Amino acid sequence: MHHPVLLDQVMDRLMVRSGGRYIDATFGEGGHSQEILRRGGIVLGIDLDPDQVKRAINQKILHQFGDSLKLVKGNFAEIDKIAVNNQFFMVDGVIFDLGLSMGQLENSGRGFSYKKTNEVLDMRLDPDQTLTALELIKKTSVEELENIFSRFGEEVNSRKIALSIVRLRKKIACVGDLILAIDQALGYSSQKTYARVFQALRIVVNNELENLKKGLQRALKLVKKGGRIVVISFQSLEDRIVKKFIRDNQLILIDKKPISGLFSYERSAKLRTILV
Ligand SMILES: C[S@@+](CC[C@H](N)C(=O)[O-])C[C@H]1O[C@@H](n2cnc3c(N)ncnc32)[C@H](O)[C@@H]1O
Incomplete structure (x- = not known):
């Protein structure tokens, strides 16, 4: 299983609690989802790449979580529809870990x-x-x-x-x-x-930037008051969309400055946590 970038920081900021419901909008290789599940959370995982979903289904490691994990192939631009179709709302938190996974690159x-x-x-x-x-x-x-x-x-x-x-x-x-x-x-x-x-x-x-704009806006409708949206971005175009989303909706950030992390391929990541 993949150890994702800024894993501990993401878990802290999502404030994962047992029985809480979380959407992992970018399931990838399941690193974030697995950690949420390990802490007793219930997860709806979404990924646009069907190979990511298939691999996770074949992986025994996720079987142990049984009904606590629901996994779908879909576009986070439609996160609201996907959540409704899976009776998964309102939620305590949503995580967007943008870009590609190492597996996809390699x-x-x-x-x-x-x-x-x-x-x-x-x-x-x-x-x-x-x-x-x-x-x-x-x-x-x-x-x-x-x-x-x-x-x-x-x-x-x-x-x-x-x-x-x-x-x-x-x-x-x-x-x-x-x-x-x-x-x-x-x-x-x-x-x-x-x-x-x-x-x-x-x-x-x-169509990555349009997907991100829609995904953030639609996620906002799904998160309970006091819940959180965590976004990890890897490049300035994504950053600008996240910042504009926060400004336009007058949202509050948990950390004054984004948390930075270095990722493979020498890309630097920025983590922002939005309080809903
Ligand atoms: C950086 S990886 C996520 C890694 C993941 N957090 C983990 O722990 O393994 C990003 C994932 O988001 C997926 N993705 C990209 N755009 C998407 C979209 N519009 N909707 C859903 N998934 C998307 C990619 O296919 C990729 O698997």
Whole structure:
């Protein structure tokens, strides 16, 4: 079982109690859910990636919790519907641990990581969704690609990279081909640029920012007064959405400053706890 980033801090801030009800909106490899269950909580786990849900179902380790864990494949953008369909409301807390799990980066075979040069450029969390990263690259104009890399990757060399991709796109099929196109655009290799380009493509393919906006707003309706919404974000675009959500709804934060943690792939995480 995966030991998630900032596990103890998340448990403290959720104030998990025996018999309390919690939604793990990003079940992943089940690290947060398992700890909530171990402390006697009841969990509705949600994940958009069906492989995450299947693996957990096959894993004996979660069987011990019996009916205390309900697991569904779904999009947290629809957290309200999912909760109602599973008679799981009102709740004491919701946790959003955004981004991808290590397992998805390392073993999904879907081209999420720039390090996996032989993988196809798929990047869909949900295989029922139609658009893959490769289709996006093949179909999109230079201007649109430039816009995607600059808006969702905050990449300064967006134009050069978009031009190089469009010039080479007939030959692009896998992660390594995209890396080559980026290298040709820059004239050197830069892991930071790869990460930004991959992040941008993933955000668009999975509609990540819109999902987050909807997920937070809809979670608010499910949490009891005095309950908590915990969000772990990994990049500034997510951060901005979380901060705007807090401002627009005049919500109170438990910690004055976000709690930081370092995650693998050298990404830094920010934990915020919202009091409902
Ligand atoms: C960082 S991982 C979570 C790790 C988890 N906390 C653990 O302990 O293993 C993020 C998970 O959220 C899932 N995810 C991303 N977007 C989602 C969405 N819109 N709805 C539901 N799950 C989503 C991903 O598939 C991934 O499994």
